[in-house]
Every structure is written in C-alpha cells, then in structure tokens.
Amino acid sequence: MLLISMNAWCWGFFGHRHINYHAIFLLPPEMLIFFKQHADFLTEHAVDPDKRRYAVTAEAPRHYIDMDRYGKAPYPDLPRKWNEAVGKFSEDSLNQHGIGPWWIQVMMARLTNSFRAKETSKILRLSAELGHYLADLSCSLHASSNHNGQHTGQHGIHGFWESRIPELLAEKNWDFFIGHASYINDPLAYIWDRVIESAAAADTVLRFEKMLSAKYPADQKFSYEDRNGFVIRQYSSGYSQAYNTMLNNMIERRMKLSIYAVASFWYTAWANAGQPSLKGLTAASPDEATLKEFTELNLSWQNGNPKGKNCD
C-alpha cells in the first residue's frame, strides 16, 4: 500500500478539460459547428501546457504572475505593456515572477494568424492551449507568490481550490448556463482586469482556509480514498463543502468566468481574422510531426519532474 498526496494541477486536468469543453457552446453558430466537431481534441489538449512544464524550462512562468511582487492593487508601478515592463524590470526578472498576461497576447496573435491562414490543426492546438492559459489566470492562486500556501503553513491549498473542490462539486452542483461569447475590444486590458481580481481574491482564499482549519476537527480535515490501488490523502468532502460555503461559491464563479473568457477570446481571434468561413475546413488528423510531439510531451510528463515553479 502506497500513500500519496494528490498532485495539484492549476485547474487540475478535470477543470481545464471542463472549461474548454463548455466554452464551445458559447460560440456563434459559424464557429460552433467546427469547434463541436473537434470537442474531443479541444478537451484532451486543454492540459498540454501543464505537460509541457516537464519538458521546457521556459513554460512555467507562462501560467501565472505573482502580483504581490509589484506592490498593492491597482499596481500602478507595473506597466501593463510588455516592452514597458521589460524596460522597467528586465526580462529575467519578469520571467522569475510570471508572464501570464503577456503570454496570452502571444497566443492570441498566433491563433488569429492561424484563423487567417485557415490552418485547421494549428487553430485547434492554439485554441486548446489558449484556453488553458486564460483559465489559469482566473485562479486566485496564480496571481500570488504564496501560490500553494507555502509561506503560511497551508501547503496543498492550490490543489484544494482548483482541483479537489471542482471535482467534487462541478458536475452535480454547479450550473454552466453562461450565455454567449462576446467580442473583446482590448484583450490585454481584459486579462489585466481578471488578474487583478484574482490577486484580490487570493487573500480571501488563504485567510478563509486558515480560519476554517482552526475551528474544524483536525481528524476530519482529510480523508483517505483508494484509487487504482493507491491510497490517496485528500481534503475530506465535509471540509471541502464547508470551505466552498465560506467562499460563497467563488470557485464556481471563477470557473464560469474562465469559460466565458475562453469562448470570447476564441471568438475575438476569429473576428479579428476577418471571420473566415470554417465550413470547408476538414477534420484533418494531426500530421506525423505533431503526433510525435504529443508522444514526447506525454513521455516527459509521465517520467520527469516539472521544471520551475509548480504547485505539487
């Protein structure tokens, strides 16, 4: 019998897949047909950026930004544009504390170009991955240097907020009726607004868990569950429900917001590319080089250690 802790994976594999999948249904009909046809791909590859953290050193900082390194909200000393931020802090220093908002700009430009060129497999890969990065930045702990409670004796809170609670509650208790994707006039400004919200919520996320932990019976905080022959230690369902109630469904709201943001960014990239017709695009399967890349990605994920900051 082996006792292991749950790995914390940002929104977790469940969350990221869930977010990309539900985003499809917010799209306008011209896009919906194509995206729905590829729902399996968009869902499965929602987690590739996390797998890539095992293979590529430069990957980790794309998933977060430690806003508390830049003073207090609304962070007047942090330039919102990349070139200005590099000029002030240097690229090395920015990379050290996370470059999430700017990386989304890069992904948006790439996705827009792939729509323009009607490159089916690129549209799908970039859509799947852009969805991942957007969802990460809607998570409060992706905007804090205390991202796994490591500075406050709350190790594990990252996976608790982003994986354990959604896995427990999303399917049965949360509703994902969200409406329609919108055109985002200024994607970078939109992202900064979300990141600043996440940073503001991080304090509550950490403080409330501390308060709950202090009053909850210690022997009921964790439970042990058998999963494929492994005994997993995880936050008990009672403790998870109590925390979710304290947060007044914050996690559900942030997950819905992620879904809306993902759909809206996909839609905005397509609109900015001139709304190309997606009707003629065939359901091309990935070429050999892409398949090889997927295989390598999976191998390094299964056999390696994550490089850079992680939330295990």
Ligand SMILES: [Zn+2]
């Ligand atoms: Zn991530």
